Amino acid sequence: MPRGITQDQVNAAADAILGAGENPTVEKVRAELGTGSPNTVTRMLDVWRGQLGERLRQLSALPDLPTPVGREMMGLWQLATEHASQAIAGRFAEERAALESVRSALATERQEWTARLEAAETDRARTQAAKDLAEHACTTLDAQLQDSHALRADLAQQRNRLQVQCDQLIAELQGLRGQLFEQQQAAAAERARQEVYVRNLEDRAHQEVDRLRQESKQWQQRHETAERVHREAEAGRVVEQDALKEQLRRAEHETARLAGQVSALEKALQARAKPTTSGAGKRKRTGQMALKAR
Incomplete structure (x- = not known):
């Protein structure tokens, strides 16, 4: 009023x-x-x-x-x-x-x-509920974002660790490749040396056989004129032939032994090139595939 x-x-x-x-x-x-x-x-x-x-x-x-x-x-x-x-x-x-x-x-x-007031109250309640829901969603998203950041940091650490391991494996692979190349060269040189040695033995054996054949022919020619001498020397010649046969047998045995050594050396080289562990085997096979590719 x-x-x-x-x-x-x-x-x-x-x-x-x-x-x-x-x-x-x-x-x-x-x-x-x-x-x-x-x-x-x-x-x-x-x-x-x-x-x-x-x-x-x-x-x-x-x-x-x-x-x-x-x-x-x-x-x-x-x-x-x-x-x-x-x-x-x-x-x-x-x-x-x-x-x-x-x-x-x-x-x-x-x-x-x-x-209108009731409608406004209803709208306000609806808006408040939407606000609460949005705040909850924001909180959830913040938590997920923090988790994603932590996961990203963990993945980055794992990536760095794996990169270091990969670098180490690459270095080991390069070293193994160098060792394998050296071993292959050494095996090739040893194989060549063994082959030369075997060939020399074979040549000497063939020469000895040829010589024995020539002597046998000479003895056969002399047999007619010197049968008596031949009889007297029969025992010595038999002994000499046995000695020559024993020498030939030894040469053949030496040749077989050397061939076995070559085979054993190749197997040893192959066994040495094979993996001792699953990781080393993988690196070896990877190195062989890389060498074949080269």
């Missing part, structure tokens, strides 16, 4: 409006005062109307006016009062109807605002 409005101010404004020959209404009183709420002005106008009859009776009791004039004034005043009361009642009904309309509109508006 606006401050500063009093019952006396409303009474004075209503008297002024009534003195001007107009019906004191809420709008006119508020316009006259320049302030005041409709409910307050309505209540004070009801008080002013309740006091109006008492004021009229006081005016009718004035002794200064002659009796006919007083009666006429009283009649005129009563007529004016009845007319004003009717006008006021009609205006009051209009004001009440307007107030009821305003009250109905306010009630409707209040219902609309209540519905």
Whole structure:
């Protein structure tokens, strides 16, 4: 309620409006005062109307006016009062109807605002739920991101470790390739030496056989002319032949032994080139494949 409005101010404004020959209404009183709420002005106008009859009776009791004039004034005043009361009642009904309309509109508006408020509360609850869900999702994503960072760091460490192992394996493979090349060269030289030695033995054996054959022919030619000498030397020649056969057998045995040594050396080289472990075997096979590719 606006401050500063009093019952006396409303009474004075209503008297002024009534003195001007107009019906004191809420709008006119508020316009006259320049302030005041409709409910307050309505209540004070009801008080002013309740006091109006008492004021009229006081005016009718004035002794200064002659009796006919007083009666006429009283009649005129009563007529004016009845007319004003009717006008006021009609205006009051209009004001009440307007107030009821305003009250109905306010009630409707209040219902609309209540519905809007409920909808807003529903939206706010939905938004809060969406916010909570988004915060939970963000927390989950942050945890997953941290896990992915940790996994990435672990994978980087594993990659570095595997790179170091790969470098070591490459270095070992290169060393094994060098050793294998040296062993192959040494085996080739040894094989060539053995082949030369075997060939020399074979040549000497063939030469000895040829010599024996020539001597046998000579002995056969001499047999006819020196049969007696041949008989005497038969035993010595047999011994000599046995010695030569034993020497030939030994040469053949030496040749077989040397051939066995060559075969054993090749097998040893192959066994040495084979893996002692699964990782070493893989490196050996990789080196052989690389050498074959070269």
